[in-house]
Amino acid sequence: MLAALGQWLNDKISALLYASGYLLKVLIATVTFPRRRQVGNRVLVLQILFTGVEAMGIITLIALAIGAVIIIQGVSLLPQFGQGQLIYTILIAVIVRELGPILTAFIVTARSGTAIATELGGMVVTHQIEAYVSVGINPISYLAVPRFLGVTLSMMVLTVYFIVVGLFGAFFLTQLIKPIPLSEYFGNLFSALRFVDILSSLVKSFVFGVLISLVSTYQGFNVRQASTEVPQRVIKAVGQGVVLCIVANAIVSLIYYI
């Protein structure tokens, strides 16, 4: 039993060191990416298109719904306690600081994280990665870095988009329940909004983008021999991505309140 425990610990440490080495390689390749006249620019553009632009529809829907739910609950409950003005603080705390980044991260994980892990895993199994190596193209520079940059950038833009649509969605719902002028709504909202709220949101979205892209590409590249491993790695990518984003969210929120 002791031997099994030792082996388990050894395997976990090896995996952690391997992942750390991969992270370092990606970061180094990212720094050198702009000065390389690579064909990776096209991959970056396509990744931004898929992760960012094509996700806007679903982000719009979810952001509008979240904004609507918060405003309905807030407008009906808060006046009972004489705290109607708190709705703006709650909108900022919930949409800008918390749900905006984390829900966007979940959507990006579900769409892009799975797609990236699946695509790269399939490429490993069919020797396409070896083909890149054979012609001298570094798979990390050409395949991982554009996805890393594309997902991170798209996460940040999508988070801002989520927040804007969520807050606008909340405004449109208030017109049905308790109409207020646009200027009054946004005036109260901006007076409740602070710079650190925006900063917190951007930091979270950046960190989530980094985590999702690193985990997805890492799991994709780690497919070994059989195509049956691909869905297993995809599930790992999603699971690890979600857990890491939730943990990172808690850490950043904690720092925000310190």
Added chain:
Amino acid sequence: MKELIRLKNVTVQSEDYEILRDISLSFAQSRSTVILGPAGCGKSTLLKVAAGIIMPDRGSVFIDGENLLTMPERDLKAFRRRNGFAFQDAALWANQSLYENLFIPLRFHNPRLKKSEIHDRVMQSLESTGMDSQAHLRPAQISSGEQKIVSFCRALILEPEVLYMDEPTLSIDARVLGIIYDLIRRYKQKGCTLLVVTHDQDLTSWLADDLIVLKAGEVVEMGPFDEVKNSENQEVQSILSSVLSRAASYDTDILGLLAKEQMQD
């Protein structure tokens, strides 16, 4: 003969067993070497180690005397530029068109070349093999034989000095076989270094200058083609007869006869 590639005490480990075990050999420049052996003996792995695609778990690979594992990135890129690798299963990039499969490596190694020049070279390569009308298609939209042709085109697009071929004539029809034979013959006549894994007795007989016989991850015999073919080692004869099965049914030297016929063509 100048030594181009040297493997020294190379071992490649799988999770359960050693795919290649303490292999030391060399490949000479401008020679054509055929690697033979039963299925699963490590032939493809040996080829990929020699091409620098797979790094050994133990041992070293030397290219022109320089250790591949410690080679600076610039030298490594130059080494890759001199190579062409045709994979057993083509390994074309599935999310790119046939045109892009050739465009990408050419563009990568020639960033200053005009796009129109790259376009011309790509189309010329596809036209020479009759694949130009399908340049816009994805690999999944063409047959496996045609994928093999395009894989060869990609391997040759940089006009390599060293060509690695893993089972180039496996599972293809006579038309595709003729195209691939022409391509290989052309590069042999140019004096390129050719490393081939194959079970094709016709190809072996007219192509091989040197022969390497592998079994269970170890080199059983290696040397000039005639010497290995006529080896008194029973194990070598057994492997050759089982791998090159048609040869076993003749009393006369079938490989020698086939070699003479090809040279006369």
